[in-house]
Amino acid sequence: MFKDLDPILHSQLRLAIMSLLISVKEAEFNYLKDNTNATAGNLSVQITKLKEAGYLEVTKNFKDNYPQTICKITPKGRDAFDEYVKSLQSYLKSRK
Amino acid sequence: MQEETFSPEESLQVIQTMIEKTKGKVVDNSFYFLLWGWLVFVASIGQFVLKVIVHTPYHYVVWNLMFVGIIFSVIYSVRTKRKRIVKTYVDESLDYLWIAIVASYVLFGFAFARMGWQNCYTFYMLLYAVGCFVTGRVLKFSPLVWGAIASWVLALISTFLPFDYNILLCALAILVSYIIPGYLLRNQCRKQASNV
Numbered sequence: 123m124f125k126d127l128d129p130i131l132h133s134q135l136r137l138a139i140m141s142l143l144i145s146v147k148e149a150e151f152n153y154l155k156d157n158t159n160a161t162a163g164n165l166s167v168q169i170t171k172l173k174e175a176g177y178l179e180v181t182k183n184f185k186d187n188y189p190q191t192i193c194k195i196t197p198k199g200r201d202a203f204d205e206y207v208k209s210l211q212s213y214l215k216s217r218k
Numbered sequence: 219m220q221e222e223t224f225s226p227e228e229s230l231q232v233i234q235t236m237i238e239k240t241k242g243k244v245v246d247n248s249f250y251f252l253l254w255g256w257l258v259f260v261a262s263i264g265q266f267v268l269k270v271i272v273h274t275p276y277h278y279v280v281w282n283l284m285f286v287g288i289i290f291s292v293i294y295s296v297r298t299k300r301k302r303i304v305k306t307y308v309d310e311s312l313d314y315l316w317i318a319i320v321a322s323y324v325l326f327g328f329a330f331a332r333m334g335w336q337n338c339y340t341f342y343m344l345l346y347a348v349g350c351f352v353t354g355r356v357l358k359f360s361p362l363v364w365g366a367i368a369s370w371v372l373a374l375i376s377t378f379l380p381f382d383y384n385i386l387l388c389a390l391a392i393l394v395s396y397i398i399p400g401y402l403l404r405n406q407c408r409k410q411a412s413n414v
Contacts, residue, residue, distance in 0.1 A: 127226075134232055138232050142236045145237055146240055147307050147309070207233065210229055213226050
């Protein structure tokens with residue numbers, strides 16, 4: 123049933139972030155911002171939520187004197203995403 | 219993008235749209251193919267001219283051009299790494315592949331210096347083929363794959379020919395495996411960039 127969907131992932135922006143990161147090794151904050159068209163503030167909040175859930179690993183450092191945030195999906199995040207997609211598939215199948 | 223509840227269909231749509239954005243983007247590695255392609259091509263032709271036409275015993279000096287390639291490659295790689303905002307698994311695998319190939323080129327240099335250079339071009343052509351074949355298959359870019367196959371064939375032919383002709387075969391191998399695919403790759407990446 124639909125209620126089984128992971129509430130952390132069942133949010134448009136958080137799901138978009140996870141979908142972008144699932145097929146890459148790591149990405150910078152600006153890459154996520156450009157591809158999701160989200161505001162920096164909102165994106166930052168959602169990344170923090172995903173990080174707190176253990177789905178993302180976030181590294182902050184400096185590049186050419188500018189702060190740089192690199193996001194990477196964790197094995198827990200990968201499993202959660204996989205589970206979310208499976209739940210979606212079974213829900214959509216049950217509706218057919 | 220709004221933070222709101224949304225339907226399963228919309229969920230799938232988001233996943234699909236985001237995965238599409240990261241999929242199928244050919245990484246523009248054409249700089250390395252063109253830089254090394256032209257350097258090796260010029261050095262090969264130069265060595266052939268110096269050895270066969272000018273008859274100088276110092277025909278190998280043209281290969282010092284490779285140091286120019288090393289300097290430009292290091293500068294370019296540092297600059298592009300700074301600009302890179304996403305690292306895909308394809309990028310990472312290709313990085314490892316080319317590190318292995320560069321290490322092999324360097325070690326071949328040491329090995330041939332000790333064992334003699336008479337068959338060196340056969341082995342260099344085999345290495346061109348390995349790098350181009352794997353890169354071509356991973357990027358799904360067939361000109362590199364065809365260039366690799368041509369290099370394998372030329373490497374085989376080189377075993378039947380004397381050293382002087384092997385220099386020319388090497389120039390031909392680098393033309394078909396690095397230079398031509400390098401230009402085609404650059405065109406494809408530019409087209410891809412202009413469509414974004």
